[in-house]
Each structure stands twice: as C-alpha cells, then as structure tokens.
Amino acid sequence: MCCGNVTWTFRAHDSSGDSPSLRDPRAQRRHLSLCSKLCYAIGGAPYQITGSALGFFLQIYLLDVAQLDPFYASVILFVGRAWDAITDPTVGFLVTRSRWTCIGRMMPWILFSTPFAVLTYFLIWYVPPFEQGKVAWYLIFYCLFQSMQTCFHVPYSALTMFISSNQKERDSATAYRMMVEVMGTVLGTAIQGQIVGGTSDCPTEPGVPDVRNSSRINATSVSLEETKQAYLIASGVICIIYILCATVLFLGTRIALIWKDLISYPSLNIIHFHGPYVKLVIGFLFTSLAFMLLEGNFALFITYSLGHRKDFQNLLLLIMLSGTLTIPWWQWFLSRFGKKTAVYVGILWAVPFMILIVCLKSNLIVSYLVSVAAGVSVAAAFLLPWSMLPDVVDDFKIKNPDIYGHEALFYSFYVFFIKFASGISLGISTLSLKFAGYVTGSCNQPEAVSFTLNVLVSPVPVGLIIVGLLILRTYPIDEETRQNNQKKMQKILESEEDSESETSALGSNV
Secondary structure, three states: OOOOOOEEEEEOOOOOOOOOOOOOHHHHHOOOOHHHHHHHHHOOHHHHHHHHHHHHHHHHHHHHOOOOOHHHHHHHHHHHHHHHHHHHHHHHHHHHOOOOEOOEOOHHHHHHHHHHHHHHHHHHOOOOOOOOOHHHHHHHHHHHHHHHHHHHHHHHHHOHHHHOOOHHHHHHHHHHHHHHHHHHHHHHHHHHHHHHHHHOOOOOOOOOOOOOOOOOOOOOOOOHHHHHHHHHHHHHHHHHHHHHHHHHHHHHOOOEEEEEOOOOOOOHHHHHOOHHHHHHHHHHHHHHHHHHHHHHHHHHHHHHHHOOOOOHHHHHHHHHHHHHHHHHHHHHHHHHHOHHHHHHHHHHOOHHHHHHHHHOOOOHHHHHHHHHHHHHHHHHHHHHHHHHHHHHHHHHHHHOOOOOOOHHHHHHHHHHHHHHHHHHHHHHHHHHHHHOOOOOOOOOOOHHHHHHHHHHHOHHHHHHHHHHHHHHOOOOOOHHHHHHHHHHHHHHHHHHHHHHHHHHHHHHHO
16 A cells, blocks of 8 residues: 555545545645535534533532532542543554554544443433442443543544645634534533423522422422433433434545555654643643633532522523634634634633622623623633644644654643643532532532632632633744744645655556
8 A cells, every 4th residue: 555655645434435545646735625524523523512511510410419429529520530631642642553444544443432432421320229339330431431532532633634734724624623512512511401400409599498308398399310310311312412423424524644654653752842732732721721610610600609590501501602603703813813812812701701700799691691701712712722733733743844643642642631630620629619518419508618619610710711821922833933834834745745646657657
C-alpha cells in the first residue's frame, strides 16, 4: 500500500461499502459537502448528550435518588472523572499506533466501543436492590462507561485534523460539530430533565416542612420508586439516540485521510513543552473548570437556594437552547474579529450574570432571563477550545515537519487535563456539601448548604474565569500568526502532493 515515505490519500469510509482506494491528491482542497459536515457533526452528539445528563443530574441523583452519603457521592464523582482523565491519553496513545483497516484507523474504535458504552451508561441510572455494594456498583459502571466513551470520543475528536487540510473547511466543520454538540446538550438536558423533573414529591416553595413520611401524604404524590423508573426511562431513550448517532457517523462520513507508512511519533515531552499548546490548555483549564462547577451544582442551586424545584429542568433547557442558537453567531464573530477576541468577549459575558443570580432575591422571571444570557457564554465555551486546538496542531507541524501521527495525542491530553481537574473540583464541591450539613433525601437543606451552593456557582467560577483569561492573554497564536501558519501549511501540503503525483506517475509507467 505504501512505498518508503510516500504519501497516499485514502478514503476512511465509503457508505457504498467499497474498500479504501487511492484518491486524487487534489481531493484535500475540495470543499466538504454539507452532508459530510452534518454526518461528521452528528457523531459528536452522544458525548454531549450523555455528558450533559451526567453533569447536570448525576450528583443530585446519587444524593436524592440512590440516597448515598455525600462523602461517597464525592468519591464516585472524583474517581470517575479521574479515571476518565487517565484513559484519554492512554486511548490517544493506542489510537496513534492502531493499524489501518478497511474502514480506516479511527472508525473501529468508535464502532466497537458503542454497545459497551450504551450498556454501562444504562446501568449507571439503575438503583441496585442492595445497600452493601451500592457504592461499588456506581463506581464500577461509571468508570467503565467513561472508558468506553473515551474509546469513542478521542478517535472522533482526532478526525478534525483529517477532514480537510483547508483551515476554513476545518473551522466550518468544527462549527457544525459544536452546534450539533450544543444541541446534544439540549437534548440530553431535555430528555433527562423533562422525564425526571416532574417526579419530585417535595413542596415547591423552600421552607415548607417535609411531610413525605406523614400519614397525610397525598395519594397522587410520586414515590421514590417512580422516580427511579423515570431515570431508567430517560437513560433508555438516550441509549437509543447514542446508537443512532454512531450509525450515522459510520454510514455517512467520508473523510479524506493522509497516511504515511513511516510515521515518526512525537515524544510526549515535545507535545507537553510546545508553548502555544501549554498556554491554551492551562487557560481553558481554568475557564472550563468554572463552567463545570456551575454545571455540576446548578440543579442543586436552583432547587435548594432559589427554591425553583419544579422549574430547574426548564431553566437548564433554556440555557442549552440559548447556547445552540448563538453558535452560528460566535462562528461569525471569531471569523470577523479573531479567536482570541472571541474568547475574551464570549467567556466574560457570563460573569455579570453569575454575580446577578446570587445577589438578587430569588425571582423566577430573573432566573429565566439570566439563563438565556448565560447560554450565550456557554456557546462560546463550547466552540472556542475545539476551534483553536487545530491551530496549535498546525503550529506544531510547521515547527516539527518530520513528526507525524501526533493529532490524537494533542486532543487526548487536552481532554485529560480538563477531565482530571473537573473530577477534583466536583469531588471537592460535593464533599463541601457534606461539611455544610447536606441531608440526603430531604426536601429542605440547612442555610449553610444554600450558602455553599451560592459560593460554588458564583465567586469560585468568576475567579477561575479571570485567572484563565489572564493566562490566555499570553497565547501567542493571534490572527496574523494563524494566517501565516495557514499559508505555510498549504505550501507543505502542495509539496507533498507534488511528490505524490510524481511517484504515482512513476508507478503507472512501471
């Protein structure tokens, strides 16, 4: 298939069932069709659908439905996220050393991990009929699901670099992907929230005594068993969507890949000490932690601090809808004003609303308005890291032209740092609720719990955002540098294509 260091271009997958074949070297310059972009983008939905459901609801599920002690819930959240973080670079390392198959190098990982991811995800939301091993149950299946999800998402993320050599095409495909992923968070929030949100038998207003164990309880009150059943139904629906999205990605995505037989794998130290990558990762580490803290504690904050128990699922859904609708606007903004400017404007936009929601007295209308405004910033937080990572990979390629096979490592290590830090933050935040006196399964919580939740969704995230943006000020790839790198990459690709054309002509003569 390859000769020496010759570059051949392959079709990773063709829905007609044809085997990989040689492609026109000029294929890399062709515009991606709308169908290809959409099918590629749909593949990102499962990660966000399950991620939003787990991010918004797992903490409150463990505390109020599975009725685990906050300490054990914090252990599950931390260990699960930490394990997830560890598996990312491991899978990235294995993906770079995977052999080519008739459906490419990435697609087998995606296909074979899907059924196991679906099964383990479903079992996370099942409350086992025993008490002794309940913590181990959730810990095992949470870690197994994170491993299977990583085997899906790391190869999928690395496909960004192979969709096209044209930076504008990659940015366009990334925008489609981000829009679908934000829609995935909307879908995950809607399914989980609307199915589960109406199953609380607690009083709507804070301060009303908990009378669920009283003999006067209304016959129409929803029992704990029905709440458990609602979580299972929601997880079943999400599992079906997961399988459908993976199928569309497999059947509908046609990706032109450049493969070199003699691959020079990069040293991990070279990646870790690549300046732009380090600054980008650390900067977004802090900003991502801010939004993850907000995500992980928002359902509890709305329920116990604001008292909007019956509306929390609608507020979460409104945030995600607002984010979805503003993704195209952010794509236009970063194309017009540059990616660094978009980072400052997009992420700082959330700060005044984070402050407002804890400073004003609880008001449902204000909460809805703040949710709409916060969604605009959520969209920027989704889009910008994945739009800027390809720029870093191009910069690395230009400075290290003899190194190949590094794309998956860049993406996997970025996700590793984000997930590991988020695991620590969620574990600490859940543990802080225990120290504040959180009462499992109770409709009302002590005042200290409300104060702790206020701190976790406002002062701490605002501080993290400020630190992250200060670090991103030192990020060296501005618009001028990015455009220069794009021209250099185009020259490199043209040189490789000329070499390929000469070799192909020589092969035909022979």
